[in-house]
Amino acid sequence: MAIIKCPSCNEKISDKSKVCSHCQYDFLNKKSSTGMNAEQLASQKKMKHIKRKYSLQMQAMISIIMVLGGALLWYLSGRGLSSLSAIGGIALLVMGSALYLTTRIRLILFRKSS
Numbered sequence: 001m002a003i004i005k006c007p008s009c010n011e012k013i014s015d016k017s018k019v020c021s022h023c024q025y026d027f028l029n030k031k032s033s034t035g036m037n038a039e040q041l042a043s044q045k046k047m048k049h050i051k052r053k054y055s056l057q058m059q060a061m062i063s064i065i066m067v068l069g070g071a072l073l074w075y076l077s078g079r080g081l082s083s084l085s086a087i088g089g090i091a092l093l094v095m096g097s098a099l100y101l102t103t104r105i106r107l108i109l110f111r112k113s114s
């Protein structure tokens with residue numbers, strides 16, 4: 001008896017088992033409990049990956065817009081700390097920068113993991 005990895009959930013199982021004890025993946029028909037075969041599961045995984053990457057890139061874009069918007073607001077408010085809108089602009093700039101940095105780090109970690 002050998003131990004293999006389930007193609008559906010990656011849990012260790014016996015190669016003699018016909019159905020995965022973790023996710024009910026059917027080895028005889030090569031189908032998971034949800035009716036998907038290994039190929040479909042792989043493409044679903046890929047889709048999730050693309051969606052995740054897309055949402056991180058969107059977040060990076062939003063943070064850049066926040067920084068630019070904040071800087072513009074501050075600039076148009078007289079470049080000081082005299083008015084509420086100038087302070088708001090600075091706040092937006094700082095928040096956007098923080099969001100941008102965390103998103104960049106998450107993107108780097110994400111690329112490393114894939």
Ligand SMILES: [Zn+2]
Nearest residue numbers: 006009020023
């Ligand atoms: Zn499984």
